[in-house]
Amino acid sequence: MTAIYRSDDARQAIEAGYRTLLDRWPVPSASATLPTRHGDTFVLVSGPDDAPPVVLLHGAGFNSAAWLADAALWARTHRLYAVDLLGEAGLSAPVRPPLGSGAYAEWLDDVLDGLGVERAAFVGTSLGGWLALDYTVRRPERVSRLVLLVPGGIGRQKYAAVLASVFLMSFGDRGRRASAGLMLGPRGSAEPGGPALGEQLLLIQRGFRYRRDPLPIFTDDQLRAIAAPVLVVAGAKDRMLDQRGTARRVRALVADATVTLVPDAGHVPERYSQPVHAFLTNGDPR
Template sequence: MKTTNVFKSQKGKEDILKYYDFMVNQCSFSYERININTRYGNTHIIASGDKNNPLIILLHGSGMNSVMWIKDMEKYSKNYRVYAVDILGEPGRSAENQLPLKGDFYALWLKDVFNSLSIEKASLIGISLGAWLSVKFAVSYPENLDKLVLISPSGIGPQKASFLIKALFYKIFGEKGMDRLCYKVNGNS
């Protein structure tokens, strides 16, 4: 399995992780930071809420990390036990290696997270890549899923060459061309 690292430079990594820690330390609610080992590497999690409450797992999008969920966690943790999980290979505190999108790698990784946290069943909320991952997990492990919330799950997967050619054609015409493309795709402006 070929993997790639997310950070392009050591300085970039340091800056992102410094900001990550700054944002987490600004939380006005109680939380804990958990590190667990999975078959694909270390996974970092920000957790909050009563451990006896129903469970929610938050999965961020590509190019992001769990800090994006901080404001949501504050609200959700009043009624739920919330786990914001840094996805492997994204610019957070989990292992830096990106897993291949093809195959069951991400579903197996998330199953490892469930097992390490002794979670039998939880609701998943995912945005973009996190939504895609939530669907992969739901298909592979429906018995572990309570509810599924998908935010902008599109865009993960191979695109048809014919669409890419059309998109490039409309891009030539600037904003008006892109508006026309959006109309063709969505049926509205």
């Protein structure tokens, strides 16, 4: 397969920037690299040892630094396992099994088994949301609750912004910043997650090869079969995914679902940390 980085120097720069961000993790943490049948997987662990487990799955083209602003709150009540996705800009193996195959469910089986976790809540963003939902469909007995932030695989994908962003990327760092703004859409802050994450995103844009394969869409029957409580938070102005369609399908098909469609937000999830915490604690933040 094509290498996921444009050069070894690019890989080293992205990894160095990521490790710097992990040094800022807001609560005490430990890391582990777990062997799985689809490649070694980096996991950052925080929160009380005996607290209910939550698996965090970031989006495409990024890494677990995406959770920096959330970890302090969620780790008060839960054991957090922030997992770097395979084939993305983190510290896990640079492999990309076919989407829609059983490979990612096997991978998450191995991750949970390696962590000694039988059943967990899952929080996933974009591609991470697709992976969490795929796992829920394939392994319902291992998912206690499911949080989907701007998820893929429910509403249709959009391509106009993607094509325009590819053109902008050819104009150096200014074009890359414009490309990110176009793709991610409206948001309340100047940078997604603040300037430090914005600089990491720029490093990734310079040196990382994003995956291009479309996300398979879950069927009505697959969504109807979900028994776990589900929370969806999405942006009505998402330029990458039809989140209005996502909201309609989840409300119509998932029995125990709460859907929040943020009217002025794009593909950067916003104002979700407190509602997610309330959902994970079933309204009792202790």
